[in-house]
Amino acid sequence: MTSSKRLDGRGFEETREIEAKIGIVKRADGSAMFRMGKTVAYAAVYGPRDLYPKFLQNPEKGIMRCNYNMMPFSGQGERVRPGPSRRSREIGMVTEKALSSVVNLDEFKNAVVDVFIEFPQTDAGSRCTGICAAALALADAGITMKDLVAAVAVGKVGDRLAVDLSYEEEALKDPDTTDIPMAFVPSTGEIVLLQMDGIISKDELMEAIELGKNACKKLNEIQVAALKKKFEVDKNE
Amino acid sequence: MSDNHILKNLESGTRFDGRKLLEYRKIEIKFDVSVNAEGAARVILGDTEVLAGVKVEMGTPYPDIPEEGVLMVGAELLPMSNPDFESGPPSIHAIELARVVDRGIRESKCVDFKKLCITPNEKVWTVCLDLVPVNDDGDLLDAFGLAGLAALKTMKFPKVDGDKIDYHEKTSAGIELRNLPIPVTVCKIDKYFIVDPSNEEEPAIEARLTVTSLEDGSLCALQKGGDKPLTSEDISTMVDIAIEKGKELRRVFESATKHR
Numbered sequence: 001m002t003s004s005k006r007l008d009g010r011g012f013e014e015t016r017e018i019e020a021k022i023g024i025v026k027r028a029d030g031s032a033m034f035r036m037g038k039t040v041a042y043a044a045v046y047g048p049r050d051l052y053p054k055f056l057q058n059p060e061k062g063i064m065r066c067n068y069n070m071m072p073f074s075g076q077g078e079r080v081r082p083g084p085s086r087r088s089r090e091i092g093m094v095t096e097k098a099l100s101s102v103v104n105l106d107e108f109k110n111a112v113v114d115v116f117i118e119f120p121q122t123d124a125g126s127r128c129t130g131i132c133a134a135a136l137a138l139a140d141a142g143i144t145m146k147d148l149v150a151a152v153a154v155g156k157v158g159d160r161l162a163v164d165l166s167y168e169e170e171a172l173k174d175p176d177t178t179d180i181p182m183a184f185v186p187s188t189g190e191i192v193l194l195q196m197d198g199i200i201s202k203d204e205l206m207e208a209i210e211l212g213k214n215a216c217k218k219l220n221e222i223q224v225a226a227l228k229k230k231f232e233v234d235k236n237e
Numbered sequence: 238m239s240d241n242h243i244l245k246n247l248e249s250g251t252r253f254d255g256r257k258l259l260e261y262r263k264i265e266i267k268f269d270v271s272v273n274a275e276g277a278a279r280v281i282l283g284d285t286e287v288l289a290g291v292k293v294e295m296g297t298p299y300p301d302i303p304e305e306g307v308l309m310v311g312a313e314l315l316p317m318s319n320p321d322f323e324s325g326p327p328s329i330h331a332i333e334l335a336r337v338v339d340r341g342i343r344e345s346k347c348v349d350f351k352k353l354c355i356t357p358n359e360k361v362w363t364v365c366l367d368l369v370p371v372n373d374d375g376d377l378l379d380a381f382g383l384a385g386l387a388a389l390k391t392m393k394f395p396k397v398d399g400d401k402i403d404y405h406e407k408t409s410a411g412i413e414l415r416n417l418p419i420p421v422t423v424c425k426i427d428k429y430f431i432v433d434p435s436n437e438e439e440p441a442i443e444a445r446l447t448v449t450s451l452e453d454g455s456l457c458a459l460q461k462g463g464d465k466p467l468t469s470e471d472i473s474t475m476v477d478i479a480i481e482k483g484k485e486l487r488r489v490f491e492s493a494t495k496h497r
Contacts, residue, residue: 025318027318044317046320071367073277083326121270121271
């Protein structure tokens with residue numbers, strides 16, 4: 001792709017339409033919806049709560065568990081079989097690592113915080129959308145955090161780097177799109193998730209990371225605005 | 238809230254949330270769930286929120302019914318929706334919910350399975366209806382029942398290209414629902430009957446009866462639950478309640494799906 005526009009008309013550094021909403025699952029201790037284009041993530045946080053069986057408890061620090069799950073009707077193609085897959089377990093694990101770097105686990109020794117991330121609709125970038133939602137849900141649950149986490153996938157589409165790939169871009173062949181999901185701590189710029197599928201040079205990778213960092217600053221503004229909105233509503237009640 | 242407290246409320250004729258004994262919470266049916274599903278619906282029942290989605294696949298028919306398509310109903314009690322739900326294989330509770338919704342649809346014959354046949358003996362549609370809660374504040378079954386029907390009624394088959402399904406292109410063909418099997422769960426606490434229990438009321442339920450009724454007042458599926466027995470008088474009263482409430486839910490369903 002050498003044109004100046006992307007398949008859906010976006011600029012190369014432009015994300016899809018973003019929407020964030022706090023408090024979508026009343027029973028949860030914290031919850032949020034985060035939407036990037038047609039990818040919608042719901043995240044619900046329960047805890048800190050008791051962890052059983054007891055041998056799993058850690059007296060040194062709390063435990064956070066992240067569960068990534070696509071609803072059976074959420075995918076672009078065939079029905080997604082319910083239950084964990086190798087893919088969903090790996091994504092749950094990297095999500096956990098991304099978020100645990102900002103969560104103060106020392107505050108809930110022996111206990112667990114469970115983060116459930118569910119997708120009613122997906123269109124590429126689901127792990128990043130899920131991380132953005134989960135960070136908001138943790139904040140909504142009042143878990144002590146040093147910052148939020150924002151995530152985006154940057155890719156090499158044709159010969160151009162592009163931010164926040166759509167499914168259509170991700171699926172392109174000849175050359176295959178390179179997909180680099182990444183997550184940042186917005187205040188420090190630290191990288192807490194980095195994966196890649198595809199071929200890229202080191203220079204391009206470093207450039208992609210800068211693009212991702214900038215995009216995540218914008219995502220973070222939307223996250224913060226959503227949290228503030230919830231806070232203001234509470235004040236009026 | 239203790240069972241005693243709930244009972245005291247029932248004696249006064251008003252539940253703790255201000256509802257009458259046989260009053261449903263506000264019901265909303267929306268269709269903003271998933272553009273990737275062939276059909277999908279969201280049902281909001283007070284603070285209970287559930288999603289239903291339809292995906293279709295092509296498969297071979299069962300040998301004993303070579304000219305009929307297949308319907309599969311599944312329910313997954315997502316741990317997101319209730320702190321007591323755990324990840325893992327479907328609990329018996331989830332299996333019951335899916336089977337009772339399935340039974341209503343199947344036995345009402347609202348879906349013409351012959352119309353789900355593509356090539357007799359060879360190729361039929363497999364219609365997968367999946368039900369999930371987003372927030373469980375009680376009465377999942379009745380919410381699943383409405384959501385499942387709404388998803389089926391508004392679904393559109395994808396385009397077929399030889400042996401392959403083009404999931405990105407929907408046709409105008411859907412599933413005609415010849416009837417509307419509406420499940421209503423009537424619950425008994427002491428000598429009182431209630432519908433649409435909230436999550437706080439559910440533990441106090443001694444017995445429940447889900448009655449799936451059709452427009453003409455006939456019944457197409459039943460499921461008794463709970464630990465306590467019911468008398469035949471109880472059943473008679475509960476069926477009457479379910480048919481009456483079924484009419485109410487049917488009106489809500491029809492006005493929500495009319496322009497879809």
